Amino acid sequence: MTRILVLYYSSYGHVRALAHAEAEGARSVPGSHVDIRRVPETVPDHIRQKAGFAEDDTPVAAPADLESYDAIIFGTPTLFGMMAGQMKSFLDQAGGLWARNALVGKVAAVFASTGSQHGGHEATLLSTQIPLQHFGMLIAGMPYSFAGQTTAEGIVGGAPYGAGTIAGADGARAPSEVDLAGARFQGTHVARIAKRLAGANLHEEAA
Template sequence: MTKVLVLYYSSYGHIEQMAEAIAEGARDGGAEVAIKRVPETAPDEVVEGAGFKTDYDHPIAEVDELPEYDAIIVGAPTRFGRMPSQMAAFWDRTGGLWMKGALNGKVAGAFTSTASQHGGQETTLFSIITTLFHQGFTVVGLDYGFQGQMGVEEVKGGSPYGATTIAGNDGSRQPSDTELDGARYQGRRIAETAAKLAA
């Protein structure tokens, strides 16, 4: 059975919800799925002052375990149009895996959240995807087979580069059904692609 890791960082829980939907889709695609998060690197006073969520159910991922998976789906919110330092710090520790080519040929994807509709979703996805390409992954986005990302009848995330959600400036907007469906679709496509490449 294909093994998929959903690896995320979430400050307020939006990306955590998307990670759960991504995992659900990957399971529907026939994969065995683990959901893990990267360590918090912000000082305690920043975490407390900003009201970051701290009660996560998912364990912390270890860099050395990444080669155990056939696919890794990476999710993080934007920080000024790029992945946050917490996620970047985790991938900055993977130089040894890169030197060995330990992740070459595996499948990956990215998902994100922003406060506004034009808050850097695609540049944030590309900051994650660039890292994935350097590690040798085959990257799978949110193709237009998911028609939910089309149209402007409602506020919604979604990009051909990966599933997204919009949190609102105060973080009060939660992922919509459409956005969660996009995450499920991408998770399933990645799991199915990984299974085909492993066959």
């Protein structure tokens, strides 16, 4: 089985919705085992409640868990043009994995939710890939074979760098079907790559 982790942080549910679509796409590839986890929250409960954060009962991951997977798909909201601090804090705690080269050669991908089309959507997708490359991971984007990202009919999230959605300044816009289709496409894309690499590794070990 190829083991795939969809790991995300979500404040209002947009990234969580994309995470489930990513997982759905990954599960469509035979031989794939997919887990969905979230990174720990760092915002105090009283602030979460005041800000109207969505409740989320998804199990929480620990940095040590990452080593057990062949591919990891990271999801984050855009905060001031960058990944959320919760995701950055999680990655900052994975120094032990970096020191042991434990993530080298594993597949990684990124998806994001952003308040506006020009609010750092692509910057978040790209900058989140930087620490993943420091870990030695292989980056998978969302190629143009997903034609939905080229439509000019309405607001569309995502880019060649990863799937995504535009939530609107007030967060009222839910991911569209095109956005969700992009996430499913990316999940499938990652699972196929991971399966091929896992097969190649098994072949090399047997040789």
